[in-house]
Amino acid sequence: MIQKRIVVTGMGVIAPNANGLENFKNALYEGKSGLRLQDKLKELAFGCQVAGVPEGIDDLKKSYFKDEELVAMNSAMTYACIAAVDAWRDAGLTVPKWDEDVLHEDSGAIIGTGIGGIDTLNDKVIPMTNSGQVRRLGSAMVEQVMASSVSAKMSGLFALGNQVTTNSCACSTGTEAIIMGAQRIRDGMANRMLVGGAEGSGYCAWAGFDAMRVLNRNSNDNPGGASRPMSATAKGFIPGSGAGVLVIEDLETAKARGARIYAEILGYNINSGGMRRGGSMTSPSGYSVQRCIRSALLHAGVKADQIDYINGHLTATGADPQEIASWQAALEVADGKFPSINSTKSMIGHSLGAAGAIECAATLVQMHHGFVHGSINCEDIHEKIKHIEKSVVKKSINKEINIAAKASFGFGDVNSCIIFRKWREK
Amino acid sequence: MDQAVFKDVVKIITPYAKNADMLAKATVETNIHKDLQVNSTRFVDIVLEFEDKFGLTISDEEADKIQTIGDCVSLVSKLK
Numbered sequence: 001m002i003q004k005r006i007v008v009t010g011m012g013v014i015a016p017n018a019n020g021l022e023n024f025k026n027a028l029y030e031g032k033s034g035l036r037l038q039d040k041l042k043e044l045a046f047g048c049q050v051a052g053v054p055e056g057i058d059d060l061k062k063s064y065f066k067d068e069e070l071v072a073m074n075s076a077m078t079y080a081c082i083a084a085v086d087a088w089r090d091a092g093l094t095v096p097k098w099d100e101d102v103l104h105e106d107s108g109a110i111i112g113t114g115i116g117g118i119d120t121l122n123d124k125v126i127p128m129t130n131s132g133q134v135r136r137l138g139s140a141m142v143e144q145v146m147a148s149s150v151s152a153k154m155s156g157l158f159a160l161g162n163q164v165t166t167n168s169c170a171c172s173t174g175t176e177a178i179i180m181g182a183q184r185i186r187d188g189m190a191n192r193m194l195v196g197g198a199e200g201s202g203y204c205a206w207a208g209f210d211a212m213r214v215l216n217r218n219s220n221d222n223p224g225g226a227s228r229p230m231s232a233t234a235k236g237f238i239p240g241s242g243a244g245v246l247v248i249e250d251l252e253t254a255k256a257r258g259a260r261i262y263a264e265i266l267g268y269n270i271n272s273g274g275m276r277r278g279g280s281m282t283s284p285s286g287y288s289v290q291r292c293i294r295s296a297l298l299h300a301g302v303k304a305d306q307i308d309y310i311n312g313h314l315t316a317t318g319a320d321p322q323e324i325a326s327w328q329a330a331l332e333v334a335d336g337k338f339p340s341i342n343s344t345k346s347m348i349g350h351s352l353g354a355a356g357a358i359e360c361a362a363t364l365v366q367m368h369h370g371f372v373h374g375s376i377n378c379e380d381i382h383e384k385i386k387h388i389e390k391s392v393v394k395k396s397i398n399k400e401i402n403i404a405a406k407a408s409f410g411f412g413d414v415n416s417c418i419i420f421r422k423w424r425e426k
Numbered sequence: 427m428d429q430a431v432f433k434d435v436v437k438i439i440t441p442y443a444k445n446a447d448m449l450a451k452a453t454v455e456t457n458i459h460k461d462l463q464v465n466s467t468r469f470v471d472i473v474l475e476f477e478d479k480f481g482l483t484i485s486d487e488e489a490d491k492i493q494t495i496g497d498c499v500s501l502v503s504k505l506k
Contacts, residue, residue, distance in 0.1 A: 066444075067440070068443065068465075070441075139468055140468075140471065
């Protein structure tokens with residue numbers, strides 16, 4: 001089996017607190033929250049009326065896509081495709097013209113989503129079908145509601161000739177997509193993959209979580225303080241939306257074209273807890289979270305004490321202390337040796353299937369620019385996290401990150417973990 | 427030919443036309459599929475917009491016969 005080294009050469013982000021990589025870097029450093037009170041959620045009497053929705057997209061999308069393309073692009077597809085174009089260009093690649101006879105047979109895309117085109121279903125398909133207006137649905141419904149909607153358009157956008165598909169495993173989706181793309185390259189099946197995740201801004205996707213009472217209902221009057229990972233006053237997560245896309249390549253391909261390299265994907269792991277040993281449909285098994293982290297470290301050939309920084313899953317639910325305990329058990333480090341840790345969700349909320357991908361981009365942006373962003377809203381650290389409080393970065397600090405770990409966990413008791421190393425020419 | 431209908435037809439087709447050059451010099455002879463490169467699937471949406479704009483119903487059989495902008499104008503003028 002051929003096993004290649006995988007590197008990250010491009011990134012694109014659409015997030016509630018910033019659009020574009022440079023703006024995202026600045027927003028993270030400044031601790032800028034993108035969470036807002038949403039009129040629609042208020043009108044519909046949601047318990048939690050705060051959410052993260054990327055801003056300025058209606059204008060931005062017109063500078064990326066023609067009217068003809070936008071006819072069939074819902075919010076998840078729009079976020080995914082803008083982030084992908086940004087990532088492709090950031091990698092130094094040229095977006096081909098639609099009528100150009102080019103086919104990148106060595107390049108593909110794995111872009112995941114949790115709930116995908118639910119806004120299209122809610123706004124058009126369901127009401128029009130149920131009112132007998134099927135004929136008037138038009139031509140653009142299927143391509144916006146099929147699970148692969150977030151990846152399918154990229155086939156044509158970039159003239160991809162390799163695998164183009166969508167994965168879905170709830171909140172682990174974005175991180176899993178990156179790992180699946182890396183596996184494909186490492187196995188010699190592709191040289192370059194667009195990987196990541198996207199989630200639309202459909203309030204119906206958030207309704208079920210609100211009904212489960214896992215969203216924070218106590219901060220409607222304070223949107224910027226509503227997402228409180230690791231806080232003693234965390235009362236649930238804040239739903240978010242957006243997209244994160246990376247361009248990953250095998251090292252030889254990247255070097256041959258003189259690409260700027262952000263980082264190497266040293267190792268990774270994906271597993272499931274089997275809803276045993278403490279795991280359930282809605283809660284991860286600590287045992288298998290630890291197994292996932294340990295396996296990723298082993299795969300990367302990295303010792304726990306080499307980890308400089310952790311970008312946690314840390315959603316601001318009661319699971320945060322358990323997650324910290326799992327990291328500490330997996331790394332087997334003393335309280336004072338726990339790596340720096342933060343939660344990007346403190347500023348952008350939980351964008352479900354996009355979360356892991358946006359947070360991997362956040363991890364790499366921090367690594368590239370030498371800082372760890374502040375995890376806002378955790379001044380009142382949770383009692384069960386106090387023992388590692390010195391490692392919780394509350395305000396942004398300049399810090400060299402050589403090796404970083406990112407993990408995501410999802411409904412279905414599924415887990416994923418990636419180990420990145422900053423790229424240095426030797 | 428009804429110039430007002432012609433203008434409305436071109437306006438409705440505009441977001442779906444991939445060939446902007448041909449659209450800019452569109453005439454009644456301009457072929458919607460070959461010249462303007464409108465995706466055949468999207469033509470369904472154009473027909474729905476004709477129905478909404480002009481307050482009429484276009485059958486599938488009538489829609490299938492449309493090739494040019496002139497065909498659209500004639501059909502709309504006939505059904506109006």
